[in-house]
Amino acid sequence: MKERIELEAHAKINLALDVIGERPNGYHDVKMIMQSIKLCDRVTVERTEGDGVSLTGNLSWLPCGKGNLAYDAAVLFMERTGIRAGVSIYLEKHIPVAAGLAGGSTDAAAVLKGLNELFETGLSEEALCEMGLSLGADVPYCIMGGTALAEGIGEQLTKLPNAPVFHVVLIKPEASASTKEIYGRLVLDGKTDHPDVNGMIRAIEAGDYLGVSTRLGNVLEPVTRELCPEIVKIEQAMKSFGAEGTLMSGSGPSVFGLFTDSARATAAFMHFRVSGYRQAFLTEFTE
Incomplete structure (x- = not known):
C-alpha cells in the first residue's frame, strides 16, 4: 500500500461557453466545451499518523483549512468512505486563482483521485464525480479531463474525441472577476451572441483546426x-x-490565444512577459 502519491492537476479552458437560462435556485444551465491544458498545479497526498486532514502549500497566502477545495475534498472523501487515518496535502500552485481556469476545482479533483489510489478504495470515476459535484460544478469535469461537453450546471459530461492540439498562450490580467457578479450581470435576450457549440463539436470530431479556432465563443x-x-x-x-x-476562459478574466505555429506562440508569450504580465503562460492542449 502506497504512503504518498503525487499528481498533476491540470487547468482547463473553455473553447465554447453558452448559458441557456437561470434556475430558480440561482444556478445557470450551461452548454460548454471544456479542454485540459498542460499548465498544472502539483498535488501531493500522504498518509500521516493519527487522523484528520492538514494542508500546506508553496504560497504563503493560501488558505489551508475549510474553504480550500482541496482540503474540503479530503474531508469529504474521508467522511464518505469512513476511513479513519491522517492525511497530509501539499499544493504546489502554478494555476492563477480566480481566473476562470478551475484552479481550485482541479486541485479538489486531484485530491479525490489521489486518496482513492492511496487508500485503494476502488471508487469508479463516476462515483468520484458524484462526490466532487458537491464541492463545485467544475470538479466532475476536472476528474475526467481531456475534451468534454458539459451541460446542466456543468455536471452532465459527455467525453469528446481529443481536440486537435494547439499551442496556447494564456494571460491572467491583474484584475479579478467574481463568477457570481459576472453571472449576475448577464442578460440573456434576443441580442445575445450565442456560440456555435454544436459546430465546435463537429470541428473537434473532424480534427479541424480552422473549424475549432473560428468557433471559439x-x-x-x-x-x-x-x-x-x-x-x-x-x-x-x-x-x-x-x-x-x-477567447476569455470561464467567467474570466484570463484570456488565451490558440496557435498552430510554435514560433509565433513563443513570440507572443515573450511579448507579454516583457510587457509586464507576471502571469503569462506558454502551454498546449492535453488529454
Whole structure:
C-alpha cells in the first residue's frame, strides 16, 4: 500500500461557453466545451499518523483549512468512505486563482483521485464525480479531463474525441472577476451572441483546426469586458502575433490565444512577459 502519491492537476479552458437560462435556485444551465491544458498545479497526498486532514502549500497566502477545495475534498472523501487515518496535502500552485481556469476545482479533483489510489478504495470515476459535484460544478469535469461537453450546471459530461492540439498562450490580467457578479450581470435576450457549440463539436470530431479556432465563443466575455476592458487589448495583441483564435476562459478574466505555429506562440508569450504580465503562460492542449 502506497504512503504518498503525487499528481498533476491540470487547468482547463473553455473553447465554447453558452448559458441557456437561470434556475430558480440561482444556478445557470450551461452548454460548454471544456479542454485540459498542460499548465498544472502539483498535488501531493500522504498518509500521516493519527487522523484528520492538514494542508500546506508553496504560497504563503493560501488558505489551508475549510474553504480550500482541496482540503474540503479530503474531508469529504474521508467522511464518505469512513476511513479513519491522517492525511497530509501539499499544493504546489502554478494555476492563477480566480481566473476562470478551475484552479481550485482541479486541485479538489486531484485530491479525490489521489486518496482513492492511496487508500485503494476502488471508487469508479463516476462515483468520484458524484462526490466532487458537491464541492463545485467544475470538479466532475476536472476528474475526467481531456475534451468534454458539459451541460446542466456543468455536471452532465459527455467525453469528446481529443481536440486537435494547439499551442496556447494564456494571460491572467491583474484584475479579478467574481463568477457570481459576472453571472449576475448577464442578460440573456434576443441580442445575445450565442456560440456555435454544436459546430465546435463537429470541428473537434473532424480534427479541424480552422473549424475549432473560428468557433471559439463565450457568452460571458462581453460582460467581463465591461469590468476588465484590458481583455480586448490582450486579444488584439495575440492576433497581431498570429493567433488563429482568442477567447476569455470561464467567467474570466484570463484570456488565451490558440496557435498552430510554435514560433509565433513563443513570440507572443515573450511579448507579454516583457510587457509586464507576471502571469503569462506558454502551454498546449492535453488529454
